[in-house]
Amino acid sequence: MDHTVDNITGITVIRNGNTVFEQYADGVTREDKWNVMSVTKSVCALLCLIAMDRGFIESADARVMDFFPEAVLNRGEKTAYDVRLFHLLTMTAPYKFRSEPWTKICTSDDWTLSALRFLGGKNGISGNFRYTTLGIQILTGIIERASGMSCIDLANKYLFEPLSIGPRRLHGGSDKDDQRDFTLNKLPHPAEWYNDPVGSVTAGWGLCLSSEEMAKIGQLVLDRGLYNGKRVISEERIDEMTSPHIKETGEMFGNMAYGYLWWLPKGDRPVFAAVGDGGNVIYADGKKNVTVGVTATFKPRIFDRLEYIEKVIIPKAVT
DSSP: OOGGGTTEEEEEEEETTEEEEEEEOTTOOTTOBEEOTTHHHHHHHHHHHHHHHTTSSOOTTSBGGGGOTTOOOOTTOOGGGGOBHHHHHTTOOOBSOSSOOHHHHHTSSOHHHHHHTTBOOTTOOOOOOOOOSSGGGHHHHHHHHHHSSOHHHHHIIIIIGGGTOOOOEEOOOOSHHHHHHHHHOOSOBOSEEOBOTTSOBOSSSOBEEOHHHHHHHHHHHHTTTEETTEESSOHHHHHHHTSOSBSOOOGGGTTOEEOSSOEETTTTSSEEEEEEGGGEEEEEETTTTEEEEEEEOOOSOOOOHHHHIIIIIHHHHOO
């Protein structure tokens, strides 16, 4: 493994539907899985598309609060009732926090309802891009309430199984020490997904995948919802997800365009990326018909992984 990117644990490249390159760190195997961090967000976007395809959710125009009729928000809160699923998926939802309220949400009994209490605010819906990991925990609740299934069961049945990805199970523990160990541990994880105390999976992080599984998900997106000739998600929904709803996300994010929880590094060119902290990445290039899955252990301030994929991994794999 290249020591300049020494936290990478696995690389898988698929071209024209066939695996053309694999590389793993010492002792790591193809089957080993890792917390892919914010790549989880992009997988949750796919689950929302599936829920829409199956009629569980009418469209991205659905109002968020309609899924939580019993929720009690702060007195005088009005903005939250105008927030739609579209705003969550494009990171344009407004929240009543300046920085992510990790302690308040991640020590609560129900992370989804806790996150919901931060939705809205007196400034209204501006449409400005505001990246959040905790805010989109609301997606888990929407998927579960709309479908009548747990999010993990829906993922196993309608996404992972068609891609020949083995089922994920709930992680179990969720206290502060466990959260820290889950994130910082440099050993492979079981086939699991982190969850809150009521058994709802985390929407912003915590899904464990192998590099091969990540590349398969990239292939699904590249083939506009088809996998090995089988329709998993409709073309219409994939096109909706990969359209540049946000043209520029700002200097902090390399001014990339943004779809539904997927990055669009090349703007209108068909290149799609799911990016997680530490350099966990799904990268799909429609022009080259290549997808890349990269897993990594946690390491802060990894900002050049997309460039590494484009300039090193793809040229090495595609000759």
